Amino acid sequence: MSDRDDARSPQGFSTRAIHVGQEPDAASGDVILPIHTSTTFAQDSVGETRGDFDYSRAGNPSRAIVEQVIASLEGGALGRTFASGMAATDTALRSLVRPGDHIVIPNDVYGGTFRLLDKVLAPWGVEYSLASVDDTDAIAAAMTPKTKVVWIETPTNPLLNVADIPAVAEVAHAGGATLIVDNTFASPYLQQPLRLGADVVMHSTTKYLGGHSDVIGGALVTNNPELDEDFGFLQKSTGAVPGPFDLYLLLRGMKTLAVRMEQHCSNAEAVADMLEDHDAVASVIYPGLHSHPGHDVATKQMRRYGGMVGVRLKGGRDAAIALCERTKVFTLAESLGGVESLIEHPAIMTHASAAGSTAAPPDDLVRISVGIEDVEDLLADLLQALG
Numbered sequence: 373m374s375d376r377d378d379a380r381s382p383q384g385f386s387t388r389a390i391h392v393g394q395e396p397d398a399a400s401g402d403v404i405l406p407i408h409t410s411t412t413f414a415q416d417s418v419g420e421t422r423g424d425f426d427y428s429r430a431g432n433p434s435r436a437i438v439e440q441v442i443a444s445l446e447g448g449a450l451g452r453t454f455a456s457g458m459a460a461t462d463t464a465l466r467s468l469v470r471p472g473d474h475i476v477i478p479n480d481v482y483g484g485t486f487r488l489l490d491k492v493l494a495p496w497g498v499e500y501s502l503a504s505v506d507d508t509d510a511i512a513a514a515m516t517p518k519t520k521v522v523w524i525e526t527p528t529n530p531l532l533n534v535a536d537i538p539a540v541a542e543v544a545h546a547g548g549a550t551l552i553v554d555n556t557f558a559s560p561y562l563q564q565p566l567r568l569g570a571d572v573v574m575h576s577t578t579k580y581l582g583g584h585s586d587v588i589g590g591a592l593v594t595n596n597p598e599l600d601e602d603f604g605f606l607q608k609s610t611g612a613v614p615g616p617f618d619l620y621l622l623l624r625g626m627k628t629l630a631v632r633m634e635q636h637c638s639n640a641e642a643v644a645d646m647l648e649d650h651d652a653v654a655s656v657i658y659p660g661l662h663s664h665p666g667h668d669v670a671t672k673q674m675r676r677y678g679g680m681v682g683v684r685l686k687g688g689r690d691a692a693i694a695l696c697e698r699t700k701v702f703t704l705a706e707s708l709g710g711v712e713s714l715i716e717h718p719a720i721m722t723h724a725s726a727a728g729s730t731a732a733p734p735d736d737l738v739r740i741s742v743g744i745e746d747v748e749d750l751l752a753d754l755l756q757a758l759g
């Protein structure tokens with residue numbers, strides 16, 4: 373997969389992550405950009421600002437650079453950052469839908485996205501339907517004349533289903549809908565949905581982009597200037613913007629995204645292979661395995677297969693809980709995408725808000741975010757925890 377194949381990206385992925393918008397400071401020579409903490413900006417005369425900024429909720433130099441870097445990494449033109457992934461999702465959806473409109477979402481969508489649809493937007497009159505992202509015909513069938521947005525994750529959280537992005541884009545566009553891809557699980561290093569036909573990419577930058585489990589954030593990237601303007605209007609009007617220290621952490625994290633993702637992928641491949649051979653395991657869900665139904669599609673559109681592994685236990689719910697509670701190197705915790713390995717039970721933890729709905733994950737499922745520790749330690753820890 374090439375990431376230099378258009379005029380917007382003449383440099384490679386890591387070069388852009390490290391250098392886009394980050395020239396050493398002209399006056400001081402600082403190699404690392406200052407953190408712009410100012411909430412307001414001096415005006416030379418009334419209404420005449422020195423640069424692009426008047427008030428930090430509307431815009432700030434730290435934010436502008438991070439938005440430029442994320443857009444560049446996604447192969448897109450225009451980026452926006454937010455105080456969380458959910459704020460980015462809320463902005464994207466409320467920019468595109470009005471009461472009476474309809475959205476298609478994955479039937480195993482991230483629990484927080486489901487809650488936003490089901491408990492916040494639905495009471496305001498926005499309708500939604502669920503469809504399996506790996507079944508493009510099912511997505512087409514779920515669309516109605518009122519569908520304004522097809523929202524997919526790929527791979528999905530938590531079942532790691534893989535959507536064929538170009539095929540879903542075709543179906544969405546044929547129905548007059550906007551395709552938004554939550555690219556959190558893959559990261560732009562592994563997959564760039566705008567190049568595959570998506571209209572908008574959304575990120576929880578809390579995960580791989582930040583990479584160190586120390587900052588909550590979100591982002592939207594698009595090539596469509598009108599959409600970007602709408603996102604900017606809501607960003608400013610509702611105010612869920614990231615703070616300058618958060619932006620600094622995110623910028624720092626993104627510089628090492630490529631090397632971290634390579635290690636996440638190598639470790640996850642080893643974990644998936646080991647689990648697949650274990651007697652206590654009913655099935656392993658990892659797009660890199662030939663047994664995964666989305667393996668061929670993933671191979672077409674992803675550089676590698678990511679750091680997330682799902683494992684279903686023969687012993688059901690109790691065995692799944694026991695595995696989560698027995699690991700020592702893997703920390704029992706929600707979230708993913710940090711350098712440290714995490715393990716969790718989606719039905720009880722991250723996806724509890726989907727309980728009782730068709731979006732609820734199976735209760736024998738354990739979700740593993742494979743970190744970048746030494747792989748021998750990760751394998752030994754899982755083996756001892758499986759007993």
Ligand SMILES: Cc1ncc(COP(=O)(O)O)c(C=O)c1O
Nearest residue numbers: 456457458482529556576578589
């Ligand atoms: C796939 C996915 N999308 C969106 C979100 C929400 O992001 P945040 O927690 O940064 O609001 C998450 C969080 O876990 C996620 O896993």
